[in-house]
Amino acid sequence: MQNRVYLDWNATTPLRPEAREAMAAAWNLSGNPSSVHAEGRAARRLVEDARAAIAGAVGANVRNVVFTSGGTEANSLALTPGIRRISGLPINRLIVAAIEHASVLTGGRFPPEAVGTLRVGKSGVIDLNHLREMLADGPPALVSVMSANNETGALQPVAEVADIVHGAGGLLHVDAVQTFGKIPRDLKELKADLISISAHKIGGPKGVGAVVLAADLNGLEGSIRGGGQELGRRAGTENVAGIAGFAAAAKAAVASLDGDMDRVDKLRKRLEIGLRQTRGVFVFSEKTPRLPNTTLFTVPGLKAETAVIGFDLEGIAVSSGSACSSGKVQPSHVLEAMGFGPELAKGAVRLSLGWSTTEADIDCCLEAWRKLASALLKGYDETELERF
Numbered sequence: 001m002q003n004r005v006y007l008d009w010n011a012t013t014p015l016r017p018e019a020r021e022a023m024a025a026a027w028n029l030s031g032n033p034s035s036v037h038a039e040g041r042a043a044r045r046l047v048e049d050a051r052a053a054i055a056g057a058v059g060a061n062v063r064n065v066v067f068t069s070g071g072t073e074a075n076s077l078a079l080t081p082g083i084r085r086i087s088g089l090p091i092n093r094l095i096v097a098a099i100e101h102a103s104v105l106t107g108g109r110f111p112p113e114a115v116g117t118l119r120v121g122k123s124g125v126i127d128l129n130h131l132r133e134m135l136a137d138g139p140p141a142l143v144s145v146m147s148a149n150n151e152t153g154a155l156q157p158v159a160e161v162a163d164i165v166h167g168a169g170g171l172l173h174v175d176a177v178q179t180f181g182k183i184p185r186d187l188k189e190l191k192a193d194l195i196s197i198s199a200h201k202i203g204g205p206k207g208v209g210a211v212v213l214a215a216d217l218n219g220l221e222g223s224i225r226g227g228g229q230e231l232g233r234r235a236g237t238e239n240v241a242g243i244a245g246f247a248a249a250a251k252a253a254v255a256s257l258d259g260d261m262d263r264v265d266k267l268r269k270r271l272e273i274g275l276r277q278t279r280g281v282f283v284f285s286e287k288t289p290r291l292p293n294t295t296l297f298t299v300p301g302l303k304a305e306t307a308v309i310g311f312d313l314e315g316i317a318v319s320s321g322s323a324c325s326s327g328k329v330q331p332s333h334v335l336e337a338m339g340f341g342p343e344l345a346k347g348a349v350r351l352s353l354g355w356s357t358t359e360a361d362i363d364c365c366l367e368a369w370r371k372l373a374s375a376l377l378k379g380y381d382e383t384e385l386e387r388f
Contacts, residue, residue, distance in 0.1 A: 004315045005361045009354035010150050010178060010294060011319055015245075016203030022248035023205060026241040033238050034229065043240050050247035054210055057250045058176075058195065059186035064213035066220075066233045067243055071177040071198035072103040073223060074209045075144075077234065078173045078194045079108020082219040083142060090219055091171060093141040095134055097126045097156075098337035104144050104175055105333070109223070116141075124154035124285040124338050131164055140169035147179040147190065151334045151350055153294025154285040155179075162191030171217075177201055177209075181253030182261055182291055187214045199242065203355075204249030208242035260355045265292035267353055267362050272297075274366035278373045282344060284335065293353040301377055302347030310376065311349075314368035319350045 006014070026046055031039030033047050047067075055062045068074045082090040094110040097118045107115040116134055119127040126145060135141060143165045148155050158174055165172045174192040179185050181202035187195065192214060199208040211233075213220070226235030275281050275297055284296040298304070304320035311318045320332075331345035351365065 005364050006317045007351045008317045008319050010352035012200045013203045016249050018248040018252045019204045019245035023241045023245040026244040050243045053247035057254050060212045066211045066230045068209045070209040074196035074211045075103040076108045077223045091142045095141045095143045099334045123288040124152045135168035142171045144173040146175040148291050152285040152296045153290035155289045158190050199246035202249045202253040205242045205245040208246045261292045264353050295351045298347040310372040
């Protein structure tokens with residue numbers, strides 16, 4: 001399709017040229033990375049070079065990077081009952097924030113009765129006092145908190161969470177899928193024990209991700225059993241080409257991080273100024289530190305599905321929230337957890353930008369929105385708009 005504007009970068013990103021080139025080169029390798037002959041060693045060298053690149057991007061030890069099929073599997077692997085520090089006791093209780101990705105909300109491999117849910121406020125930020133209460137009421141826990149919400153873009157106070165969790169003898173897992181390659185947060189700054197990252201959110205291929213450990217942990221039982229790949233923590237022949245693309249994308253993202261995101265942040269401000277020219281526009285987590293590329297907005301009376309289709313017909317790709325749930329009719333669980341009723345939640349539209357987004361793209365989006373707002377909100381009760 002020609003002349004379309006892509007504003008759904010939090011769902012997935014276009015493939016970076018560096019990743020495409022790295023994958024093309026990897027496809028020429030015929031060996032299995034577990035084989036000992038020359039062909040196998042060449043494939044193994046590529047995988048290990050990629051592991052070193054990912055470790056360097058997040059400030060981790062090379063042997064503590066475990067490749068997976070993506071962010072969902074990375075979360076599932078990280079949320080393992082019995083996980084512990086080498087000198088610690090196994091942890092069999094999990095606490096997750098109410099705004100987490102579905103792969104975390106389901107508790108990974110923890111049984112439902114072992115999972116507690118942490119409240120968030122209207123801003124979309126987790127309730128630290130509630131976290132303290134939950135940790136005080138029971139044995140040490142594994143706590144899982146996302147670094148930034150994929151719908152609202154709200155950044156979480158992860159370092160503060162880490163101090164609270166570690167002070168209570170627990171472990172912290174951070175779903176860093178949305179912040180990796182967008183804002184400079186490495187393992188040292190996050191103070192996390194494990195993080196999950198994904199290739200296709202930073203310009204790498206779909207179907208590749210990783211769990212990264214800050215230090216050696218015991219009890220990280222593989223979610224896929226079979227051979228001894230990934231030091232026994234994830235069986236199955238490695239996706240050599242995908243891993244090569246992941247590493248190339250990570251290098252490119254980290255190298256251009258400051259310049260790209262500063263420019264994107266300015267574009268988002270331009271976007272939100274334009275959106276607010278429509279009366280009643282409400283931006284979620286507006287006064288909270290957010291990802292520089294994310295805007296989740298609505299107008300009372302708007303239906304998200306209708307708006308997304310309308311944008312699409314105008315040549316603009318947007319979403320109504322998480323790509324994992326945007327095809328469903330029910331309101332976002334994130335906005336529900338934040339305390340928003342259906343009058344706002346049912347119309348939430350997410351616009352997310354990336355490194356190739358231009359001012360012209362933003363102007364096209366705003367022009368499309370003006371047309372849609374004029375048609376979709378015509379005749380809506382003005383007194384309702386005044387409430388927000």
